[in-house]
Amino acid sequence: MAVTTPVCDFGWKAVDFSLPATDGKTYTLDDIRGPKGTLIMFICNHCPYVKAVIDRIVRDAKELQAMGIGVAAINANDAEAYPEDSFENMKRVAEEHGFTFPYLHDESQEVARAYGAACTPDFFGFNANDELQYRGRLDSAGRAPAGPDTRRELVEAMRMIAETGKGPKEQTPSMGCSIKWKPA
Template sequence: MALLDTPLCDFGAPAPDFSLKTPDGKLVTLDDARGPKGLLVAFVCNHCPYVVAVAARLGEDAKALREMGLGVVAIMSNDYRDYPADAPERMQPFADKYGWDFPYLIDEDQSVGRAYGAVCTPDFFGYNAALGLQYRGRLDSAGMGDASGRVPDLLNAMRAVAETGEGPAEQTPSMGCSIKWSR
């Protein structure tokens, strides 16, 4: 597994459109996923230890984001044929285990991950109400460690986005396993 950091935030970049399915076949579009104050798009997977380490905190933070009027969606872009732990039939049990009550979508042909420029799992993209990118950073300061004294970077940034439409100028990159692109 290659460890990668996310690139710097390209402030204002538009959210690429998508139309993806949940593991049970429900279609979710960009317009379905967005909230009145913006949208968090999280590229994740089941098998990455970095995702597993933050999964429960992501579930908790997502609830707070939705209360602020932000939509939340997770997208799995890995080639699950080479990584069967990420297969569609394993996605919903993973989401349930960590309290995710937001859509967890399959990017079957990996076109959405490529359109967003996702590089790792987890990779977070925070958009304002106009769907302009305002956050491309980590979930929190705890990473894979003890979360008892964590600074919730993503939650704080997205609160600012919901209130002002703008994310913080200073952002710490997320880091995780590389997206598993098909050959």
């Protein structure tokens, strides 16, 4: 079922975390933070929305990192119910797609809950003071292949945040598969 993200809660502070990554290290928010801002993405391996845009996510992450934006992706899905989202499969996906950013495993789902993550993909763009400034979609193409006139909304927003500390007032919510929560 497709889910959309809530409207950006401007100024909401990023929540710290300590999560294992596919590269064998453990990362905190301090490790991810960039001098010009931070992008935290909630993604997974099995979601058709993520699969449709993963190459664009990787491309845009590289561009943002070059601007001084720290980037990380977090998978919080229940891997028992969705084995394709297992930590071993996360390692494979990160390698296959050449992730230049840490791919973190939120097995307890505590970080996803703390951030209010709703779907995959879900993008949280913070300024250098860890204040939320973007909670929108990747680009105007959605799941469709990107055309020459596709507006790269995440890159545009994060560039604005890097330069001014503020995100765009108008943002289109991201849409994707719901986070696969574990049974209570």
